[in-house]
Amino acid sequence: MNTPPSKFSHHVAAYKAQLDKGDIQQAYAGLVKFVMRLGSTLEKKLAKHYAVGNLFQGYMDYTYFYYTNDFLKERKLKFGLVLNHSKMRFEIWLLGQTIPIQEKYWAFFKTTQWNEGRTTKPTYAILETSLIDAPNFDDLELLAKQIEKKLIIVSKAIIQDVKKSKLQ
Template structure:
């Protein structure tokens, strides 16, 4: 790595400007509100985990149901900060589970452009490519609708593997 002091100085300078800090805090708050909303509206279908913060790269929470738990799987609703989009990830609870399901799902439409397993997941699918953060109510509806559709489709496919 190049001189760490250089990177820290740039980081500090950007934080002092304030824009990044405001944007990051507002994005995390929005993901927290999504989780709260989904607990209210989708708790009959899924249980939801707490908010997890990546290294300024991802903010996410897990959600699962009895079927997924029986397979040692879970979904993640992910805000990908680098791409600035919302995604769903299918994850395994252990590395062997991830590898097992990668083998079963690597030739599906969700992994069609992948030649190797994603770093953190079995599959990733984009829900909202260019989110409009100026209309959070509409964005919440968009994410919920697409999340339900994508989750159901993945679950239906997983059920055919038994």
């Protein structure tokens, strides 16, 4: 009796074939290492403005770290600098500590530029915005500088909108 393989078995076989090539392990390890170094660099450079948290590797979907300041903490908010693996881009997410906080801030942010074209709240965040759409991984020093520069600008703009919301 010849039983066709299950979809899961097919996926596992395809996964193993890709692992046998070695590219995935090298790319994933390199991406995680870059985001880890970026977090360490930003923690030092932005210490006056933000506290930077630990790196989370995710499940080959997102690699990220949190950063926050007293203003955001008072509102039970924080930012995430996220490497979105499926879209291969860097994003900033505004996150709430609890679902009620996320819902409260989503009610304000759903009609702002940050959620333009969105009709539903993002799965994990109040807002998700692209920081670097097509990162050039051939020059990691330049990429880190681009991320830092845009992170500062976008974070300040989002904080200004949080202030406009007058939510606590």
